[in-house]
Amino acid sequence: MIAIMIREFRTYFQTPVGYVFMGLFLLVAGFFFTFGNLMNNSSYYTSFLGNILFLYLFAVPLLTMRLLSEERRQRTDQLLLTSPITVVDIVLGKFFAAMLVFLVTLLVTVLYAVVVGIFGDLAVWQTVGGYIGFALLGSSFIALGILVSAVSENQVSAAFFTFFALLFIWFLNLVKTVAPTDPTASTIFAAALVLGLAGFFFANTKSWIASGAVVLLGAAAIVVLHLLHPPFFNGLIPDVLDWFSLLDRYDGFTLGLLKLQEVVFYLSFTSIFLFVTIRMVEKRRWA
Amino acid sequence: MIEVRNLTKRYGPHVAVDDISFQVTKGEVVGFLGPNGAGKSTTMNILTGYLSATVGDVYVDGTNILEEPEAVKRRMGYLPESPPIYGEMTVREYLRFVCRIKKVPKREVKDRIEQGLHRVGIAEVYNRLVGNLSKGYRQRVGLAQALMGNPDILVLDEPTAGLDPKQIIEIRDLIRSLGADYTVILSSHILPEVSEICPRVMIINDGRIVADGDPATLAGDLFDASQVVITAVADEAKARDAVSGLRGISRIEILPAGESGTTEMLIESEKDRDLRRDIFAAFSAKQVPLIGLRVKNATLEEIFLELTSGVKEADVTEVDT
Numbered sequence: 001m002i003a004i005m006i007r008e009f010r011t012y013f014q015t016p017v018g019y020v021f022m023g024l025f026l027l028v029a030g031f032f033f034t035f036g037n038l039m040n041n042s043s044y045y046t047s048f049l050g051n052i053l054f055l056y057l058f059a060v061p062l063l064t065m066r067l068l069s070e071e072r073r074q075r076t077d078q079l080l081l082t083s084p085i086t087v088v089d090i091v092l093g094k095f096f097a098a099m100l101v102f103l104v105t106l107l108v109t110v111l112y113a114v115v116v117g118i119f120g121d122l123a124v125w126q127t128v129g130g131y132i133g134f135a136l137l138g139s140s141f142i143a144l145g146i147l148v149s150a151v152s153e154n155q156v157s158a159a160f161f162t163f164f165a166l167l168f169i170w171f172l173n174l175v176k177t178v179a180p181t182d183p184t185a186s187t188i189f190a191a192a193l194v195l196g197l198a199g200f201f202f203a204n205t206k207s208w209i210a211s212g213a214v215v216l217l218g219a220a221a222i223v224v225l226h227l228l229h230p231p232f233f234n235g236l237i238p239d240v241l242d243w244f245s246l247l248d249r250y251d252g253f254t255l256g257l258l259k260l261q262e263v264v265f266y267l268s269f270t271s272i273f274l275f276v277t278i279r280m281v282e283k284r285r286w287a
Numbered sequence: 288m289i290e291v292r293n294l295t296k297r298y299g300p301h302v303a304v305d306d307i308s309f310q311v312t313k314g315e316v317v318g319f320l321g322p323n324g325a326g327k328s329t330t331m332n333i334l335t336g337y338l339s340a341t342v343g344d345v346y347v348d349g350t351n352i353l354e355e356p357e358a359v360k361r362r363m364g365y366l367p368e369s370p371p372i373y374g375e376m377t378v379r380e381y382l383r384f385v386c387r388i389k390k391v392p393k394r395e396v397k398d399r400i401e402q403g404l405h406r407v408g409i410a411e412v413y414n415r416l417v418g419n420l421s422k423g424y425r426q427r428v429g430l431a432q433a434l435m436g437n438p439d440i441l442v443l444d445e446p447t448a449g450l451d452p453k454q455i456i457e458i459r460d461l462i463r464s465l466g467a468d469y470t471v472i473l474s475s476h477i478l479p480e481v482s483e484i485c486p487r488v489m490i491i492n493d494g495r496i497v498a499d500g501d502p503a504t505l506a507g508d509l510f511d512a513s514q515v516v517i518t519a520v521a522d523e524a525k526a527r528d529a530v531s532g533l534r535g536i537s538r539i540e541i542l543p544a545g546e547s548g549t550t551e552m553l554i555e556s557e558k559d560r561d562l563r564r565d566i567f568a569a570f571s572a573k574q575v576p577l578i579g580l581r582v583k584n585a586t587l588e589e590i591f592l593e594l595t596s597g598v599k600e601a602d603v604t605e606v607d608t
Contacts, residue, residue: 003384081337
């Protein structure tokens with residue numbers, strides 16, 4: 001894992017990608033810091049971090065697009081997969097390499113906080129919380145990017161699809177506010193989820209019985225919930241979307257609140273994406 | 288040492304490898320021979336653990352590659368069809384990286400690289416970027432990569448593909464020298480190459496092994512001395528007349544003559560009957576000078592074409608009916 005990580009980290013700086021990432025990130029961050037904090041004489045540093053969140057949309061695809069798609073295109077995955085290391089080593093090595101580049105870049109912006117601290121009142125714990133949240137959010141996004149890279153044929157499409165996946169997460173927040181909350185819409189939504197799950201089962205097992213059982217169980221669950229606990233269906237759609245809302249959870253950190261559940265949420269999101277990536281790479285060998 | 292049992296690989300409805308079984312003993316140098324798309328690369332990818340078989344198992348000294356992949360992979364060095372190199376690294380960086388993922392103990396890395404460099408002859412490009420090297424050097428770097436983990440088994444997929452004639456000869460010599468220290472499995476679609484390097488050849492076609500043996504036996508099994516080509520200083524009628532008295536001839540065919548005033552003739556006898564002495568005696572009795580007499584030996588090329596095209600035709604008829 002360490003070997004993969006080191007190689008990947010060096011590759012970022014043997015190709016333009018690492019420099020473009022750092023340059024882009026720090027240029028835009030510097031811009032926002034200058035105009036938001038310096039020119040406004042504002043010492044409210046966490047707002048700066050909140051303002052540059054959108055940078056992820058462009059920065060994460062840059063960081064992750066190459067990681068697995070290029071191995072396959074260049075056929076170097078044949079070396080990795082026939083060596084006495086595991087797919088877990090490969091995927092984690094790449095993840096940590098991307099995280100390292102990201103964290104080093106983020107570390108540079110700590111200078112801004114120091115500047116604020118010297119010339120104004122820096123809310124230290126809010127800032128620390130903001131950074132931790134920022135990094136955790138970044139790790140979720142990077143894990144998502146690696147997953148997309150694992151299923152993409154080349155780095156351009158990987159970047160493209162990562163960008164849209166992130167954009168989707170951004171829009172999730174908007175969708176949540178306008179999503180219908182009445183029980184009818186919720187029931188339809190629940191039914192769609194059940195059908196989706198059944199479809200997933202069928203795609204994986206090719207068994208009509210298993211997927212049929214999922215549909216029946218799901219339908220039964222919906223009926224039972226309607227009879228026993230109708231309030232369940234009030235606002236179901238926003239509730240479910242809430243689970244996937246990575247951005248919302250960031251707000252707590254900027255207030256200096258370091259809640260265990262939010263940390264666990266981000267870490268589990270990261271782990272799930274990485275786990276699915278590992279499965280995808282392994283599955284390809286059986287294809 | 289290597290045992291492959293009932294290996295089958297399907298890609299959807301397409302069968303790339305169809306129920307292949309074979310064994311390779313320690314120290315053997317085995318060549319997979321087959322046209323492009325015959326299933327050679329797929330078989331090698333399964334052997335090395337890059338792909339998983341749909342059905343069947345690969346054992347190395349009794350260890351199943353799926354059950355203990357790391358143990359088996361440690362013992363193999365693999366050079367895939369296109370060398371798995373990172374263009375942005377120098378040869379040195381690349382080989383160091385390979386050593387690390389092949390779990391070479393830190394103390395030995397330097398020696399291992401040193402030996403590998405000299406063995407494959409790339410010491411002079413040690414500090415250059417792999418991406419800037421010529422195809423021949425890249426192939427050598429790929430070969431050095433396969434040697435890094437100090438394996439027992441080398442699997443080389445089309446090691447000479449895309450090289451110029453001089454490089455081909457160099458790589459062949461290199462592989463031959465490696466054959467002394469390693470168990471080697473290599474693949475090629477070029478006949479002379481396999482028959483030259485490998486004491487044992489497996490001909491693969493349409494995912495099946497259609498022949499397995501040493502090149503000479505393969506040639507001998509399929510053809511015998513029953514076909515003799517002679518060159519006589521005489522016209523056609525005279526030559527035919529000379530052999531007319533011989534018994535056991537099943538067919539005579541006049542071949543286009545090379546020299547003027549001579550006749551070249553193919554004489555086919557009944558199976559397992561060597562007529563060469565009788566033919567000589569017959570011509571000598573008629574006082575017709577016989578200036579050439581040879582057994583029409585099947586080259587591996589002919590066996591290859593016969594086997595591979597034969598199977599193809601059989602398949603076509605299957606589809607038709």
